[in-house]
Amino acid sequence: MDFNLAHLVLTLRTADPADCLARLFGGRAAFEAAFRDLACCRAGRECRACDCRCDCPYWRVFGQELAVDPEIVRRHQKPGVPFAFRLPLPTAAVKSDRCEAGLVLVGPAVELAPLFCRALDRLLADGGGGTRIELVCSQDYQGRSNPLAPDGRGWDCAGLVVMSAAAVRLLGQCYAERLRITLETPLKLVNSGRELRVFDPSLFCRTVIRRVSSLAAYYGEEGEGEEFRRLAEQARGVRLIAGNFVCGAPSGLSARYGGMSGHGLLGGGVGELAELLRLGMLFNLGKGAAFGLGRYRVEPEGGST
Incomplete structure (x- = not known):
């Protein structure tokens, strides 16, 4: 299993960090509209009827076209979009003139990094208040930040660090029997058509496996x-040893941002699942994952690797 990815960290200059983050958090429509305005060469035409769609950056990112291979469709159905914003809760924003947002790009989205930055700049500018991207950094395998230079139209991504998901996964190997898990933003998981209100560790692990394998199938090489x-079967044995999880919307946010939040300790056969769970942190999980919902963190108990 492998696919290309890039991890950007954007420093945003803003008079109101909470408002700035709220424009992105959990919402797709405004960013998608800004991206389409910049990318579309046939404004007003329905995408599926457009003869330019195969080369269109907007369609490549937001088209979510089903695979030609029926086996991939059977296993994964419609793909997720090939990016995920990693955002703090807007209500947790510190009063400052700056805030940070992460953006992970996958597969075809990697080469469109400048367009993503321009679309975000447009979205922020439309909100007024002089909000703008001040700095864009590309993170490497060790988490070091490499600043990208502005080029007049946005950001010169010649220095973008393109990473291999397989290598990131390998670096995430750890040898702990237990993992600490923290749901940093509300997690919305659906099972049998219903949104879960109780944290299910086995379902959580299986959902991470499905998300990562789907990204690989649609935007890279799925592998065996x-x-x-085998990993999905192993996930059935994962149990919650201790935990404190709640379901609902964080204080100050509307009910549509509701989901599970909290922290706990996973055990019962975590084993080699750990490296996949750590890779999955980059992409968030569940409904609204592309725009900050379902951000989680796992780490070995005691911090050993």
């Missing part, structure tokens, strides 16, 4: 299905 079946 047998491996994911």
Whole structure:
């Protein structure tokens, strides 16, 4: 299993960090509209009827076209979009003239990094208050930040660090029997058509496996299905040893941002699942994952790797 990815960290200059983050958090429509305005060469035409869609950056990112291979469709259905914003809760923003937002790009989205930055700049500018991107950094495998230079139209991404998901996964290996998990933003998981209100560790792990394998199938190389079946079976044995989780919207946010939040300790056969769970942190999980919902963190108990 492998696919390309890039991890950007954007420093935003703003008079109101909470308002700035709220424009992105959990909402797709405004960013998608800004991206389309910049990318579309046939404004007003329905995308599926447009003869330019195969080369259109907007369609490549937001088209979510089903695979030609029926087996991929059977296993994964419609793909997720090839990016995820990693955002703090707007209500947790510190009063300052700056805030940070992470952006992880996958597969075809990697080469469109400048367009993502321009679309975000447009979205922020439309909100008024002089909000803008002040600095864009590209993170490497060790988490070091490499600043990208502005080029007049946005950001010169010649220095963008393109990473391999397989290598990131390998670096995430750890040898702890237990993992600490923190749901940093509300997690919305659906099972049998219903949104879960109680944290299910086994379902959580299986959902991470499905998310990562779907990204690989649609935007890279999926690898051996047998491996994911084995990991999914292993995930059934994961249990919650201790935890404090709540379901609902964080204080100050509307009910549509509701989900599970909290922290706990996972055990019962975490094993090699740990490296996949750590890779999955980059992409968030569940409904609204592309725009900051379902951000989580896992780490070995005691911090050992």
